Amino acid sequence: MSRLARHAATLLGSGLWNWHPLQGGDIAQTLLVYLNDGRTVVAKSGPDPLAEAAMLRAMGETGAPVPAVLAVDADALVMEYRPMEGTLATCWGDLGRVLAQVHEARPEGGMIRYGWAGDYALGAVSVCNTWADRWPEFWAAYRLGVHLAHVPIDVARRLEQLMRRLPDLLPATPAPALLHGDLWSGNVLVAHRSVTGLIDPCCYYGHVEVDLATVGVFSQPPAAFYMAGGPLEAGYAVRFAIYRLWIALVHLRLFGATYRPMVAQYLDDAGAG
Structure with a gap:
C-alpha cells in the first residue's frame, strides 16, 4: 500500500480504501486516492508541498479554476479531484x-x-x-x-x-x-x-x-x-x-x-x- 496514499488519508482524518497512480510523475508522485468516507482526492509528493499549496491558493484567489487545497504538510499535498476527461x-x-x-x-x-x-x-x-x-x-x-x-x-x-x-x-x-x-x-x-x-x-x-x-x-x-x-x-x-x-x-x-x-x-x- 502506498505510503503517500496512507499519509493523505491520515491528513484528512479518514481511512484509506484504494488508490492508483495518475498520469505523469516524472518529478513527483501523484495518486488518485479513494477514502473510506466516500471522498476521492489527489495526493502529491514533493518537491515542496507547502510552497505548491501557496501557489495554488494564489491562483485560486483570482477565480481561475484550480484544485482546492484540502490538506498539506512538508511531505504531501492533498487536493480536490477535478474532472480530466477532455483534451x-x-x-x-x-x-x-x-x-x-x-x-x-x-x-x-x-x-x-x-x-x-x-x-x-x-x-x-x-x-x-x-x-x-x-x-x-x-x-x-x-x-x-x-x-x-x-x-x-x-x-x-x-x-x-x-x-x-x-x-x-x-x-x-x-x-x-x-x-x-x-x-x-x-x-x-x-x-x-x-x-x-x-x-x-x-x-x-x-x-x-x-x-x-x-x-x-x-x-x-x-x-x-x-x-x-x-x-x-x-x-x-x-x-x-x-x-x-x-x-x-x-x-x-x-x-x-x-x-x-x-x-x-x-x-x-x-x-x-
Missing part, C-alpha cells in the same frame, strides 16, 4: 481566458517587482525567485544565468551572450503578472470543452508573455488562445524564444542530451550567436 484541443480559447484571469493578479501593494516569496524546484533543478526591480535582470540572473555551471561550455557561452543583450530584447518594467510558470498541456485539466483546473504551478510575478510562450513548447496553440489576452506586441517571436529557452534548459538538465537540439533552436531563434 486541450477542444478549449484553447477557454485556456486563454483562464490565463488572462490569473494574469490580473499583482504583487502585494501593487509594487513593480519580479519574483516570488521563496525559491522552488522542478525535480533536481532549483528555481530561484529572488525579487528584482527590472525584468531583464530577473530573467538573466534567475532563469538563464543559474544554468551556466550545469550546461556544456558552448551552450554556456551562447547563454552569456544572450544575457548581455536582454535589456535590448525584453521590456524593462512590464506589469508584473501572476504566472503559472510551468504551463504546458499536461498541467491543464480539461472536461466538457472547458478548463477544469490548472495544476503543478511554478508561480512567480513576471511578464505575461512567459505563460503564452511556454505553453507552445510542446503544443501549437491556435489564434483563439492568444486572442483571449489581446493582441501580441511587436517582437514577440524573439521574446517567446527567450522564455521557451528556460523550459528547454530545465529539460536538458533533468532529462539529458535529448533536449540539446531544443536549447540550440531557441538560442538561434533568440539571436544568440
Whole structure:
C-alpha cells in the first residue's frame, strides 16, 4: 500500500480504501486516492508541498479554476479531484481566458517587482525567485544565468551572450503578472470543452508573455488562445524564444542530451550567436 496514499488519508482524518497512480510523475508522485468516507482526492509528493499549496491558493484567489487545497504538510499535498476527461484541443480559447484571469493578479501593494516569496524546484533543478526591480535582470540572473555551471561550455557561452543583450530584447518594467510558470498541456485539466483546473504551478510575478510562450513548447496553440489576452506586441517571436529557452534548459538538465537540439533552436531563434 502506498505510503503517500496512507499519509493523505491520515491528513484528512479518514481511512484509506484504494488508490492508483495518475498520469505523469516524472518529478513527483501523484495518486488518485479513494477514502473510506466516500471522498476521492489527489495526493502529491514533493518537491515542496507547502510552497505548491501557496501557489495554488494564489491562483485560486483570482477565480481561475484550480484544485482546492484540502490538506498539506512538508511531505504531501492533498487536493480536490477535478474532472480530466477532455483534451486541450477542444478549449484553447477557454485556456486563454483562464490565463488572462490569473494574469490580473499583482504583487502585494501593487509594487513593480519580479519574483516570488521563496525559491522552488522542478525535480533536481532549483528555481530561484529572488525579487528584482527590472525584468531583464530577473530573467538573466534567475532563469538563464543559474544554468551556466550545469550546461556544456558552448551552450554556456551562447547563454552569456544572450544575457548581455536582454535589456535590448525584453521590456524593462512590464506589469508584473501572476504566472503559472510551468504551463504546458499536461498541467491543464480539461472536461466538457472547458478548463477544469490548472495544476503543478511554478508561480512567480513576471511578464505575461512567459505563460503564452511556454505553453507552445510542446503544443501549437491556435489564434483563439492568444486572442483571449489581446493582441501580441511587436517582437514577440524573439521574446517567446527567450522564455521557451528556460523550459528547454530545465529539460536538458533533468532529462539529458535529448533536449540539446531544443536549447540550440531557441538560442538561434533568440539571436544568440
